[in-house]
Amino acid sequence: MAEILIVAGQNRKAALELIGAARGIAETLGARVTAAVCGAAQDLPVQTIYHAESPLLNAYQPDLYLAALTAVVKQAAPDLILLAHDAQGQELGPRLAARLGAGCVTDCIGFEVKDGKVLARKPVFGGKAVAGYLPGSATLVATVRPRTQAPAADEPGVGTEVMPVALTLSESMGLTRVVDQIREVAAGPKLEEARIVISGGRGLGGPEPFAELQRFAELVGGAVGASRAACDAGWVPSSWQVGQTGKMVAPDLYIAIGISGASQHLAGISSAKNVIAINKDAEAPIFKRATLGVVADYKTVLPTLIDQCRQILGR
Amino acid sequence: MKIAVCIKQILDPEVAPKDFKIDAAAKLPIRGQAKMVLSSFDENALETAIQLKESNGAKVAAVCLGPKEADEALRRALAMTADEAIRIDAPIDQDAQSLAAALAEAIKGAGPVDLVLVGRQAGDWDRGQVGPMLAEALGYACVTASFQPELKGDKLQVRHEVEGGVDVVEVTLPAVVAITNHGSNVPRIPKVKDTMMAMRKPIAVVAAPAAGAPLVIREELSIPQQDGECEIIPGDDGPAKAAALAERLKDLKLL
Numbered sequence: 001m002a003e004i005l006i007v008a009g010q011n012r013k014a015a016l017e018l019i020g021a022a023r024g025i026a027e028t029l030g031a032r033v034t035a036a037v038c039g040a041a042q043d044l045p046v047q048t049i050y051h052a053e054s055p056l057l058n059a060y061q062p063d064l065y066l067a068a069l070t071a072v073v074k075q076a077a078p079d080l081i082l083l084a085h086d087a088q089g090q091e092l093g094p095r096l097a098a099r100l101g102a103g104c105v106t107d108c109i110g111f112e113v114k115d116g117k118v119l120a121r122k123p124v125f126g127g128k129a130v131a132g133y134l135p136g137s138a139t140l141v142a143t144v145r146p147r148t149q150a151p152a153a154d155e156p157g158v159g160t161e162v163m164p165v166a167l168t169l170s171e172s173m174g175l176t177r178v179v180d181q182i183r184e185v186a187a188g189p190k191l192e193e194a195r196i197v198i199s200g201g202r203g204l205g206g207p208e209p210f211a212e213l214q215r216f217a218e219l220v221g222g223a224v225g226a227s228r229a230a231c232d233a234g235w236v237p238s239s240w241q242v243g244q245t246g247k248m249v250a251p252d253l254y255i256a257i258g259i260s261g262a263s264q265h266l267a268g269i270s271s272a273k274n275v276i277a278i279n280k281d282a283e284a285p286i287f288k289r290a291t292l293g294v295v296a297d298y299k300t301v302l303p304t305l306i307d308q309c310r311q312i313l314g315r
Numbered sequence: 316m317k318i319a320v321c322i323k324q325i326l327d328p329e330v331a332p333k334d335f336k337i338d339a340a341a342k343l344p345i346r347g348q349a350k351m352v353l354s355s356f357d358e359n360a361l362e363t364a365i366q367l368k369e370s371n372g373a374k375v376a377a378v379c380l381g382p383k384e385a386d387e388a389l390r391r392a393l394a395m396t397a398d399e400a401i402r403i404d405a406p407i408d409q410d411a412q413s414l415a416a417a418l419a420e421a422i423k424g425a426g427p428v429d430l431v432l433v434g435r436q437a438g439d440w441d442r443g444q445v446g447p448m449l450a451e452a453l454g455y456a457c458v459t460a461s462f463q464p465e466l467k468g469d470k471l472q473v474r475h476e477v478e479g480g481v482d483v484v485e486v487t488l489p490a491v492v493a494i495t496n497h498g499s500n501v502p503r504i505p506k507v508k509d510t511m512m513a514m515r516k517p518i519a520v521v522a523a524p525a526a527g528a529p530l531v532i533r534e535e536l537s538i539p540q541q542d543g544e545c546e547i548i549p550g551d552d553g554p555a556k557a558a559a560l561a562e563r564l565k566d567l568k569l570l
Contacts, residue, residue, distance in 0.1 A: 062457070087477040091459040094444040098412060098451035103530035104444055119534060124440050125344060126328045128335045131440070132535035136410075136528055175456035175490070179472065180483035190479060196569075220570055238498055239480075244438070253569040263328050264355075264438075274569055276560065277545070285331055293545045294560055300553020301560075308561030312570060 002031035005050075005078035007069060007092070008042055010060070014084040015044060016151035021111060021144055022082060023152060028113040031079065036072040038065050045157045050076055052165040061174045062091050070099050072165050078139065080118050085143035097141040105133045106143045109271075118142075126244050127267035146192070147250040148271060184239050189223050191240070191247045196222030196255075197272070199242055200230055201265075203258020203279060203298060207235040213257065216306050219315060225249065227259045243268035257298045261286030278302070316373040316466075319422045320364045320397065321433040321445070322357040323407070324381055324388040328438040335538070342536040343408070344439075353388045356434025358502035360494040361395050363464065364432050365503070371466055374398045376425050380417055381407045386518055393513035394505035400516065401425060405523035410531050411444035417523040418445065419452035424521060428489065430471065435460050435493040446493035456490040462497035 004026055006018035015035070022033045034048040039057040042049070052068035069092065073081065081096065083089035085107045097104035105120040109130070112119045117134050120142050124131045191197060198217045200210055210224065217224045225242035226235070242249055244264040250271035257278045259265060266289050269275060277290035280297045287293045294301055327350045336345040353361075364375045376399035377392030379385050385407070389400040403421050422428050431453070436443035443459075450457035461473040461484070473492055475484045486492070494500065505513070548563065550556030564570050 087460065087475075090443055091447055091457065094411065094447040095451055095457065097444075097530075098415070098448040101412075101530070104411065104442075104448075105531060106443055107441065114534070121535075122441070124536075125326075125335065126438060126441070128330075128332050129337055129344070129536055129538050131342070131533055132537075133531045134534045135530070136532050137530045140531070176458055176484050176486045178482045179485050181480065182474075182483070183480035192478070232498075232501070234498075244441070253564070263330070263332065266332070267441075274567065276564075285333075287545045287547075288332060288541065290545045292560065292563055293547045294550075294553075294556045295547060296553045296556055301557040304554040304557035305561055308558050309564070309570060312561060312565045 002029045003034055003076060003078040004029070004031045004080045004082065005034050005036055005073070005076050006046070007036045007081065007083040008044060009084060009086070009088055011084065011086070012154070013151065014086065014146060016154055017146065017149040018082045018084060018144060019044065019046060019152035021149040025111050025113050025118060029118070034076060034078070036069055038068045043156050043160070045152055045155050046160060048161045048163060049157070050163050050165050052167055054167055054169050056169045056171060060088060062088070062095070062176065063174045064169055065092060066095055066099065067169055067173055068165070068167055069096055071167050073100060075163070075165055081139065081141045083141070083143045085145050089143040093141050093143040100139055100141070101137065102139040102141050103135045103137045104141045108142045108144050109148045123267070123270055126263040127270035128263065145248070145271070186223070188217060188221065191223045191225055191242065191249055194223035194249065194251050196220050196253045197225045197242070197249050197251045198222055198255045198257070199225035199227070199259060200257050201227035201259030202229040202233070204230065204235070210236055212302060212306070216302070219306065219310055219313065222251070227265050228262070256286050256290070257302065259286055260284045261289060316371060316430070317376065317426070317428050318364045318367060318373050318430045318432060319376045319378055319425060319428045320357070320360050320392065321418050321431065321449070322361065322377055322379045322388050322392060323354045323434070323437045324351050324379065324385040325354045325437055325439040327352045337536050337538060339536060342533050351384060351387065353391055354434050354437045354439070356436060356494060356496060359496045359500040360432040360434050361392055361397065362500045362502040363462070363494050365395055365397070367464065367466070368396070376401060376428070378403065378418060378421050378425070380405055380414060380523065389518050390513045391505070393516050394510040395503060396509060399425065400518045402518055402520050403523050404520050409526055410529045411442055411448050412530050413526040414445050415448035415452045418449055420524055421521050422453065430488060431455065431491040433491065433493050435495045443493070446491055450491035453489070453491065456486045456488070458484050458486050458490065459493040460495045461492050462495055463499050464492060
């Protein structure tokens with residue numbers, strides 16, 4: 001019987017999205033849905049959990065996790081392996097595929113079954129097109145873009161079989177180690193997870209107007225983003241950059257203020273559900289992407305917009 | 316120390332969406348008037364390599380897989396003062412494993428190479444696979460999505476992007492590091508004299524190993540339908556439009 005193996009990381013929400021994605025095609029494929037867990041045990045709503053347990057796996061180290069996952073795959077023999085397309089998945093997915101001699105498709109936004117095989121779809125050309133790939137090998141490794149799949153309900157597994165995995169690991173297999181961790185201290189939600197993003201671009205003319213965007217974001221419980229132009233100009237930290245070479249965001253509401261809409265920025269908001277553009281240039285490419293647009297100088301719009309939103313929210 | 320930088324020449328990603336057309340049967344974009352450019356993360360990787368050359372006296376070899384027109388990308392690398400340019404004469408539209416295998420062989424031929432830098436993903440197919448797969452093919456250590464490498468003896472420290480910030484990662488050489496853009500690696504504009512000298516430098520052309528059967532097959536390529544037109548909010552002036560927009564956001568329950 002076919003098997004879809006999801007690789008569960010430390011983020012439970014991401015694991016549930018992978019299970020949801022797997023369930024979407026499991027029935028058509030006649031596949032079991034299973035999970036690989038490295039390090040601390042996890043309870044997930046799947047048929048089998050392959051538990052790779054070792055003190056060397058308690059903290060993430062890519063070479064050790066790769067060795068453990070390779071052992072899991074030898075035991076499970078899955079047809080499809082799903083990982084989240086996060087920092088870990090971006091390195092583990094292709095490396096695992098290379099070790100297995102398996103095909104790999106990264107940053108997938110959807111799956112379908114075509115002629116009994118898994119078709120994996122992903123954005124390409126900065127999000128201007130979508131490509132669909134079939135596996136040329138018996139196994140396919142796919143990384144899945146976060147926040148694009150309906151997650152499985154967060155329930156305990158029913159009748160889940162937990163299978164230990166035989167491992168041969170040694171500390172010397174790890175060729176990298178983390179010597180320091182620098183974390184952004186931001187009030188409010190992270191850009192990648194925010195439901196609302198207020199974003200500013202070159203049209204803001206300088207760093208000062210971003211303070212107003214921050215007040216707006218605080219009011220609506222959102223995060224502040226910026227275009228590459230604003231970051232390159234040094235107006236805001238580069239960690240605020242939304243775009244293909246920045247953060248990929250998937251909010252319900254994305255308000256783009258003074259942003260022209262270069263391809264690489266549009267790639268970063270391809271998963272945004274509603275894009276609102278405020279720009280004084282009616283020809284700006286952002287208006288082709290936006291659902292609602294205001295053609296005006298943002299300076300004449302933003303104060304009233306914030307005020308009206310404050311009234312609507314009763315804050 | 317020797318650094319190899321893998322670069323790719325791609326269709327200009329700044330083609331506006333309205334000018335971007337595809338051949339659905341061939342599953343390829345139509346080039347039209349678009350230029351071929353150096354993939355932007357590869358420019359960041361080149362800049363990173365040249366900075367290491369300037370600070371540590373490393374030698375830099377630029378490696379590019381592609382047809383003859385890809386020489387232009389290598390000329391740019393040479394103009395940025397790369398020491399060596401190698402083109403692998405092979406078709407560029409292959410799966411990542413095949414590309415990684417071809418690059419690995421060229422790098423072994425240029426060796427011994429202590430550090431391989433690649434852009435984190437190419438601006439056309441957006442895969443981000445070749446770097447990590449190249450590490451596997453070479454048996455090198457691997458760090459993805461990083462910037463600002465610093466040499467510390469036989470180890471390298473890099474800043475690796477993770478959710479919520481940056482991990483400073485120490486990696487044992489030899490290694491493949493996938494480079495992402497950062498204020499510290501904005502690519503330099505080559506000096507005119509370097510660009511002219513680059514035109515006269517040799518580009519070594521090597522063959523690629525025979526590719527195996529593809530491990531992934533591109534079955535479809537399509538342009539997603541835009542859901543309707545943008546609704547432009549009417550109003551006499553900025554404040555009026557703002558008020559109307561706020562109402563629409565309320566109606567759509569987006570706040």
